[in-house]
Amino acid sequence: MSNTSQDQQLLDYQLKLGQALRSIAAIDTIDVAPTPRTLIYQQDKLRLYHYKGKAVTSGQPPLLICYALVNRPYILDLDSERSFIAHLLQHRSDIYLIDWGYPDALDYALDLDDYINDYLDHCVEATQTHCDHDSVDLLGICQGGTLSLCYTALHPKKIRKLITMVTPVDFNTSDNLLSHLAEKIDISALSRAYGNIPGQILNGLFSSLMPARLGIHKAIQAPARMQTPQQALSYLRMERWINDCPDQAGMAFEQFIRTFFQQNGFINDCVSIGEERACLKQITQPLLNIFASQDHLVPPSASRPLKELSGSADYTEIEVNSGHIGLFVSGKVNQQLCQQIDHWLKS
Template sequence: MAVESPVKIPALDYEKEMKRWTQVYKILTEDAPKIEHSPREMVWRKNKTTLWHYPAKEKKYSTPLFFVYSLLNKPYILDISPDTSVIAGLTKRGYDVYLLDWGNPGYEDDDISFDSYILDYLEKGVKRALRHSGAEDISVVGYCLGGTIASIFASITDLPIKNLIVATVPIDYSVGVAPEKWLEGLQNGTVSVDRWVDVYGTIPPALVEAMFRTLAPVNVSPYVGLVSRAHDSRYVDKWRRMDKWLNDSAPFAGAALKQMFNDLMKDNKLVKGELVIGGRRADLSNIKCNFFAVSSANDGLIAEGQSLPVMDLVSSEDKTYKVVEAGHVSLALSGLFAPIVDEWLSSRSDLA
């Protein structure tokens, strides 16, 4: 006996589907978009690292911002399009912005450690920004692993940091989004990167990307979104910029990678107050400046449990924690981050 189904399946529109998949194929095979930076000037360079200055459109605040990005990816995600640029959003709001671009370490840079990056590059870069701006103090903004580095730096430096902002920041590595057995193996020493790093020295971008894709589940949703919205030119432009950035990892200096895996991920020394950088103990309780931490509710890479402990570890009297409905990348890509920073920072920055 035939039974009529209550579910009506619409007829397939072959012509529409052919247009859709033709457009998807075109998007996936055409040249990657060219990223145009906001107006900027180079104010300092050391080895592969560059310090960029993005002047305010109309300067409202004398306290400049200094961005520290991750060592894993390239920082142009912060200035990826005119409409959603984090940096442009802040210069339009009256802030002078400095960005430390770590650059691409070569094979000759395999001995660059966290100590070197923080003391020889970051600390000197902040000194140059203070000198260049003529400001008495500065606000430091760290994103992802850049937030970890910025926090370590703030805990050991004597430079005048007025405000510290960290976003999607991994601090407590006893938790994470990686498979439980992977984390367990790393923490008990059965998983190690030391011999692998010794072979490669500086890790090539393709291997960096492959390694860190194992930390989170494979995400196919960007391609699902592309198929369903291939007709939307604004969405496609945004998608192509994100896709370019996601597939444009930076090489990783071997000494720094060993420290990240062994001192941070394996031994969790930052949370325990046992991390030593250049002979200085990186105790987060030394951080007393105004402090703002931002987490993404839909972050597939950095679990909130990795970020939240920082609120108990810093000694700041003025400290704020905010959870935003965004993902790890979309927080920077959507245009949300600049207004979030400005809302908190404007009352904590000196007027020009």
């Protein structure tokens, strides 16, 4: 590269930077979750929201979405153009979403039994009551999918159909970097030292899966992605979500890491929730398993074993050409996916 060329590049970059600064100058707050919703149930930090769609699905059970504990569920409704919830509402009349909230010091002693047999169970009951239906269809996402699998195994009569999205089942596949990194962490010491596990530690762990791409590269590319206020807002919504990692209730987190990441509970059939064993063979409901081919957090190899491990005779899987988050924030991808989900639920 000649000096003139370098000067020109520098000038171009500086212009883009200036434009990006102008784009964000008018932004005061970053609004997310634009789809109207109603709070129908709350218990401690947990909230259950109802979304009302225009579609007529008479006789169909409501769809309850169980999101992960480690991130915030508004990724499903980041903005109106690429909202997974809004796209689902084009097909469904009633959607319910669990927001686990932000655990604080008082929630340290919550364990998976509390999350599954108390909170999740109450959400299922609240959904049934609100919709006046005997059973619900459950959609679990990522870690929320793992919780949903446990719940369905323990409370089979309450769930008609189960959908898992980017859900790890085999936590010990060779390409699962997160699992390799978590395997030797002294989780008891971590819980002792911090009580609740700071979201910042988890965020650091997620970023360490692709440090250059998610660090300096993203920062350098940022001005080009913020050339208009709309682009800037869209970029910042995503940034907000990425950095919004709630702290994790200490005992529940310890149990989750030990049971799934370190003991590979589903594969070794050693998952105990409360006083009962949760075995995937107990799941006989129709099962739709969705995973993303370019998922760096939950590789397809971690999700696929559900087919062999579950007791369902009606198993369907969909592999989407996307990343872990792209599944929910790419308008094009989630529009098509919502159609497939609705089709499967009605079938």
